[in-house]
Amino acid sequence: MSETRWIGKAVKRVEDARLLTGRGTYIDDHPPLANIWHAAIVRSPHAHARILGYDTAAALMMEGVGGVITGADVARHTKPFSVGVTAPVHYYCAATDRVRFVGEPVAVVVARNRYLAEDAAEVVQVRYDPLPVVLDPERALESDAPVLHEAVGSNLAGHRRLVYGDPDRAFREADVVLDERFSFPKYGSTPIETYGVIAKWDPLDGLCTVWSNFMGPFIMHPLTARVLGLPENKLRFIVPPDIGGSFGIKSSIYPYIALIALAAMRTGVPVKWIEDRREHLLASSSGTDRVAYREVAAKKDGTILGMRFRWLDNVGGYIRSPEPGCSFRPTGNFVGPYRFQHLEVDASVVMTNKSLTGPNRGYACGHLYFETEGIMDRLADRLGLDPVEIRRRNLVQPDQFPYRTPTGGLYDSGDYPAALDRALELARYDELRREQAKARAAGRYFGIGLALAVDPSVSNMGYVATALDPQFRAKPEYLPKSGAVDSATIKIDPLGRVIAILSTTPQGQGHQTVVSQIVADELGLVPQEVTVVDEMDTFTRVWSISSGTYSSRFGSVGTSAVALAARKLKAKLVEYAAHLMDLPAESLEFRDGAVRPRGGKGPAYSVKDLAGRAHWNTESLPEGMEPALQATAVFGFTVAKAVDAQDRVNSSNTYGFIAEVMAVEVDPDTAAIKILRYVTVHDAGTIINPMIAEGQIYGGALHGLGGALYEELQYDDDGQLLTGTFMDYLVPTASEAPTIDIAHIVSPSPLTPLGSKGLGESSSMTAPAVIANAVSDALAPLGIKINDLPMTPTKLWTIIERARSRERSSDATSRAANIERAETGDRSRVASGAAHESGDRSRLAPISGHPRNKPA
Amino acid sequence: MMTVRLKVNGVAHEGRCEPRKLLVDFIREDLGLTGTHVGCEHGICGACTIMVNGESARSCIMLAVQADGAELMTVEGLMQDGKLHPLQEAFREHHGLQCGFCTPGMLMTALDFLRTNPSPSDGEIREGISAVLCRCTGYQGIVNAVRAAAATLRGGR
Incomplete structure (x- = not known):
């Protein structure tokens, strides 16, 4: 038994002293080399065009310029990145023959400093032949739409129809069937530190070293090595000690790693590139914009029998790994916290002339739960049930764990009804409903929203293969994929102090602090006696394909590796002490920082004592014991298995739970949404540091709210980005951020040594749903349902104004007709139409007007 | 090239730079004070905020030459006598x-x-x-x- 004096405590962070005093080391502060040259990237001004040629002569003549590489060099010296679909999409680290989105890299200038590099980039001439542009994923699938990739023949990068159970029967037998159309915006959580890469090429050794604020290595290291034509042990990735936020976005830096590495290889000098904000908004990464058609089949009592999802996920100009995770990342938790067994998912991954997508906090779960929780409310409304009641009747029950979902997920632990009850109690739900009745009677727009979600942590990399047909996966040459692995090494020095070495790449999550707590508890130390090193280096750290800090991994798999390494070391100390004491190891235990006789009195050996003896006098070791006091543990989940022939996959390894309640009031004259109460209850198993956990929840919630209310990468009809600065791409400030009531319930995971699960993505996946439901509830008297995000003030005001003027001008009969339209799911189209008429930029790309294709 | 003389965190500095050089680049590259960060280079995100003559200012939308003769304070100057502010x-x-x-x-x-x-x-x-x-x-x-x-x-x- 290990004591938990530190686990569960709000230990102050080790990282803070350096970060508060300006002594952090981020990529742009990192001085790994002398004689660094600087890169500026030439980018496409067109959303779609053929490249006719380059003229770099003027740039090469300029003072301080060391070289220019273009798409021609990229085509000659690199390979395209592989991706998990069979469509022949050739995605290189820069455009080679055609550009497919504004901002796509077309050339790189290397110069003595960034100012000179930018001067020279301006005079690089690229000749283009513009092509027609398509931005809307529904339009992109029409037969006369411009096609981005001729080799693919259409804009469909991938399509799967996944069937679990017997959804047709569920829909036949249902008392009620509802359908709704939802749309989710393209937004990225825009870390304040942009991408940065430094690359060095040693031609004689054939060795490429790259420093970057990457959150991998995971699968991107082997992908990048292949692109550069290097063996994996000749491509070294090093991550500086500090990364200025990521939220999934920095997993997509790897094409730039390849591009800057190529620039270093071709020019023969070490090259540094720091992305600027405009480049980041134009061409880094975001989540997908999605159009979703949802159907639900239910009994009169609210029991859900089945659902159908039909998705169009817009991945932009090229599908880039790990997409199509946008569709398949949540496969195991497609059904969320609900018990229904019949599901059909029709997922189309579509390419258009927008920037590329990838993981963004909550990867695809913000989309999933926005739709599911929205349709749950519509169903409750139709059946005359309270939104709480409809959810309660469908929740997975505590005695069902471990719970196997129809899609292959294995929910490891939880008590969903208890978490829901806790949220309702904290929110004083009944009181809120009474308050709402009063407010409505007074003509005010007061609403209450709910959202429940299963919070998946630690992706099983096998999920991506769900994108491939089972027939393809059945071929003998196909190699199945699975796994979720992390490692840690713990060393005890001769004075009994500890160094813990991780293979993670934290971006603000406080890994050093959390690991010092775990090791302190395991070895009976205080956290200050533990030094934690987390600067990833693929040459010196123990790692595997799935290693990295993404998918809320650390709280689950990373901490498990640390605990196991400490326990290995403890076992060795016990064995050593047994030898010194000439007692059987079974008669001893490790307790309070020393090896002691089990349960009783007698001499004890402290860690310090044992460490000194073991290091200074190897003769004292028992025969066959490896000298030195260090242990490495690699933790992998055995529940991470490859996708099966029925498309079932346990896409994550630990599954937490989130229950949220929000109360809002909407001012009908300004469309301002005031958040009156926001309660979130999480079950992430054992909480190691509640202060850090709370910080993650706060941050996640604000990312979700940003996407729901303000943030959108908007384009005009020509594919030009309209939100290329922080003046236009609106990020919530402290004035927009709500105070949140946070509570935890604890259902320890049986799969991890500490019982912990991940919670880094947390409320980012529920916030869009809970606020959309709250605003829909507030505006229910006007017949307005929010199916379309973000609900920017202009958009919302237009919808409200339209509903009110309709109310003012029409008689009772027409009012009833409007409400009927809302109930049949037509409201989102009415709403977008209204916003479009008002000239709101966010709706210039029409989402309506196409024939509505219902799932088959 | 222009000469810029200024005081940062009480210490006098002199440097030469192009007139177009941003103050934040001068602080980070020429003075080696990397505590001040660049987040957007268009004056919105505020990561580069420093004190210029006692008032907060965004060093990404000032030129180094504009700070000639000024007294600056950066995050490195906040700690006093080995104690956190x-x-x-x-x-x-x-x-x-x-x-x-x-x-x-x-x-x-x-x-x-x-x-x-x-x-x-x-x-x-x-x-x-x-x-x-x-x-x-x-x-x-x-x-x-x-x-x-x-x-x-x-x-x-």
Whole structure:
């Protein structure tokens, strides 16, 4: 038994002293080399065009310029990145023959400093032949739409129809069937530190070293090595000690790693590139914009029998790994916290002339739960049930764990009804409903929203293969994929102090602090006696394909590796002490920082004592014991298995739970949404540091709210980005951020040594749903349902104004007709139409007007 | 090339740079003070906020030559006599930072804000620090930290 004096405590962070005093080391502060040259990237001004040629002569003549590489060099010296679909999409680290989105890299200038590099980039001439542009994923699938990739023949990068159970029967037998159309915006959580890469090429050794604020290595290291034509042990990735936020976005830096590495290889000098904000908004990464058609089949009592999802996920100009995770990342938790067994998912991954997508906090779960929780409310409304009641009747029950979902997920632990009850109690739900009745009677727009979600942590990399047909996966040459692995090494020095070495790449999550707590508890130390090193280096750290800090991994798999390494070391100390004491190891235990006789009195050996003896006098070791006091543990989940022939996959390894309640009031004259109460209850198993956990929840919630209310990468009809600065791409400030009531319930995971699960993505996946439901509830008297995000003030005001003027001008009969339209799911189209008429930029790309294709 | 003479955190510096060089680049590259960060280079995110002659300013939209003769303070100057400033202490105590990238700008903004408003309400704190974007914390830890630091500073430390 290990004591938990530190686990569960709000230990102050080790990282803070350096970060508060300006002594952090981020990529742009990192001085790994002398004689660094600087890169500026030439980018496409067109959303779609053929490249006719380059003229770099003027740039090469300029003072301080060391070289220019273009798409021609990229085509000659690199390979395209592989991706998990069979469509022949050739995605290189820069455009080679055609550009497919504004901002796509077309050339790189290397110069003595960034100012000179930018001067020279301006005079690089690229000749283009513009092509027609398509931005809307529904339009992109029409037969006369411009096609981005001729080799693919259409804009469909991938399509799967996944069937679990017997959804047709569920829909036949249902008392009620509802359908709704939802749309989710393209937004990225825009870390304040942009991408940065430094690359060095040693031609004689054939060795490429790259420093970057990457959150991998995971699968991107082997992908990048292949692109550069290097063996994996000749491509070294090093991550500086500090990364200025990521939220999934920095997993997509790897094409730039390849591009800057190529620039270093071709020019023969070490090259540094720091992305600027405009480049980041134009061409880094975001989540997908999605159009979703949802159907639900239910009994009169609210029991859900089945659902159908039909998705169009817009991945932009090229599908880039790990997409199509946008569709398949949540496969195991497609059904969320609900018990229904019949599901059909029709997922189309579509390419258009927008920037590329990838993981963004909550990867695809913000989309999933926005739709599911929205349709749950519509169903409750139709059946005359309270939104709480409809959810309660469908929740997975505590005695069902471990719970196997129809899609292959294995929910490891939880008590969903208890978490829901806790949220309702904290929110004083009944009181809120009474308050709402009063407010409505007074003509005010007061609403209450709910959202429940299963919070998946630690992706099983096998999920991506769900994108491939089972027939393809059945071929003998196909190699199945699975796994979720992390490692840690713990060393005890001769004075009994500890160094813990991780293979993670934290971006603000406080890994050093959390690991010092775990090791302190395991070895009976205080956290200050533990030094934690987390600067990833693929040459010196123990790692595997799935290693990295993404998918809320650390709280689950990373901490498990640390605990196991400490326990290995403890076992060795016990064995050593047994030898010194000439007692059987079974008669001893490790307790309070020393090896002691089990349960009783007698001499004890402290860690310090044992460490000194073991290091200074190897003769004292028992025969066959490896000298030195260090242990490495690699933790992998055995529940991470490859996708099966029925498309079932346990896409994550630990599954937490989130229950949220929000109360809002909407001012009908300004469309301002005031958040009156926001309660979130999480079950992430054992909480190691509640202060850090709370910080993650706060941050996640604000990312979700940003996407729901303000943030959108908007384009005009020509594919030009309209939100290329922080003046236009609106990020919530402290004035927009709500105070949140946070509570935890604890259902320890049986799969991890500490019982912990991940919670880094947390409320980012529920916030869009809970606020959309709250605003829909507030505006229910006007017949307005929010199916379309973000609900920017202009958009919302237009919808409200339209509903009110309709109310003012029409008689009772027409009012009833409007409400009927809302109930049949037509409201989102009415709403977008209204916003479009008002000239709101966010709706210039029409989402309506196409024939509505219902799932088959 | 122009000569720029200025004082940073009480220390006199002299450097030569092109007239177009941004002040933040001069501070980071020429003076080696990398605590000040660049987040947007267009004056919105506030990560590069420093004090120029006692008032907060964005060093990414000033030229180095404009700061000739000025007295600057950067995050490196906040700690005095080996002790963290009450604001720094409060940020640590209240988890007012995660990745730390916006933190220098946030600290300098809060310093200026508390100078002009030593007893702010929470709403005023939120407005005061809304000049700096933070994507990690949801701001609550920062609001709590600034409130606590205000109390400490009022207490005469």
